[in-house]
Amino acid sequence: MGSPPIEFAEAVEKSRAEVEQMSAPLKAVMEEVSRVIVGRDDLIRRLLVGILADGHILLEGVPGLAKTLAVRSLAGSLEAGFSRIQFTPDLLPADLTGTMIYDPSSGGFTPRKGPLFSNIILADEINRAPAKVQSALLEAMQERQITIGDKSHLLEEPFMVLATQNPIEQEGTYPLPEAQVDRFLLKVKLDYPGRLEEHRGMEMQILERMTAETLPEVKPVLKCDHILKSREVVRRxxxxxxxxxxxxxxxxxxxxxxxxxxxxxxxxxxxxxxxxxxxxxxxxxxxxxxxxxxxxxxxxxxxxxxxxxxxxxxxxxxxxxxxxxxxxxxxxxxxxxxxxxxx
Missing domain, CATH: 1.10.8.80 (Magnesium chelatase subunit I, C-Terminal domain)
Structure with a gap:
């Protein structure tokens, strides 16, 4: 292989300068989340990949592997809106998107926006709800808008769905529609550490950290504007x-x-x-x-x-x-x- 073209080399050098300038706050996010989540640096990096690549992430694993805690900690490190939706078999699409409410003072109907109108959406145990409810996410995930009544409402950027699910083999779950699964940028599977030494070390850290006199808290260190600017740098x-x-x-x-x-x-x-x-x-x-x-x-x-x-x-x-x-x-x-x- 020969040397890269001069134009490409110049583009790389320019890009490197932009990346160095913009990536520091993302490292601060990793440090903040790592104060709560033990031994899951690979998971934290993938959550940040989703933010930077403007994509949604599906987290799969058995209960107790800190899926929900990881998403909550990430949201806590951002100065952004956060909504948690607990998916259950009796959930309705309107519980996600909102609905039209009659206003006696005006004699008309006005939209009452649902929890999807936020920046970071935690769809907890998404496969606990039937396909009709799961499909209510599709328009929001793909089109970044929600239709209530006869009007479409644009969602504020950044908008990201972080969904958790238990493995399909667990009782009381429904497989996600293929069209919806394809909308997730990443599907991250969580498991226990493979080596006994690593497993024991992580369990001990979790035990000591989460039973201490004061629980670790995540502080917001990243603004939405920086996320949007970082996405522009990533694309370049x-x-x-x-x-x-x-x-x-x-x-x-x-x-x-x-x-x-x-x-x-x-x-x-x-x-x-x-x-x-x-x-x-x-x-x-x-x-x-x-x-x-x-x-x-x-x-x-x-x-x-x-x-x-x-x-x-x-x-x-x-x-x-x-x-x-x-x-x-x-x-x-x-x-x-x-x-x-x-x-």
Missing amino acids: IPMAQSVKDYIVDLVLATRVPGRVNPALEDLGALISYGASPRATLALAMAGKAMAFLSGRGSVYGEDVKEVAQDVLRHRVLVTYEAEAREVTSEEIVQQVLDHVRVP
Whole structure:
């Protein structure tokens, strides 16, 4: 490989200066949230990726893994509006969006806005409610507007949905509609630490921190204006052609795996539907956000690979054959990541 073009090198240098100037407050957010959340730096980074890339995040894990606490702590570090919606089987769409209320003084109907009219939305246990309620989020998530009566209301930026769910195998849950799942930039799965030493150390920290005389509190350290300006910087971060090729190859490998790499030929029988074009855009924006958090002026292939599993795991649908063989979409995505060369 030769040296990068002068124009690209200049763009990287300019981008690096902007990133260094704008990324410091994001580091302060990580430090604040880390005062409450123990040993989940990877989760905090992904929450920030969602903010910087202007995307929504779905958090999945069994109860007790601090999903809700992580979202609350993030919201507490921002000078932004926050709403928590507890999803239940008897929830109605109007409980999210709002409804028209009769005003006796004017003799007409006026809109009463629901909790979706805020900046950070915690949709807690989203899969506890049936599909009709879950679909009420779609317009807000995609169009950034909500229709009440015959009028559409634009949502104030930044607007971000952070949804938590228990695994589908748990009783009393409903699988999310595929159209809605695809609207999430990332699906982050939380689990217990793998090594016993790490597990014991984290549990001890949690025990000591959360049973102390005073509980740790998160202070707001980031304003909405800075989030919006940081997003502009993220979008301007340049990406080399080799990284763009890598992103496209990853997505195509979930559709026609054998054509991207003959070693992936056997995956074709296990994939019912591959990742959509929205996944291509999600990989690019999440990669740029990762580069921003790392203080770099350009996107590396490793930035994309770091978030690829979270971007793709919910966008790859497996066949009946894969289910019979107990092969998950995550295992398929991991094979793709193992066989597509990182630039």
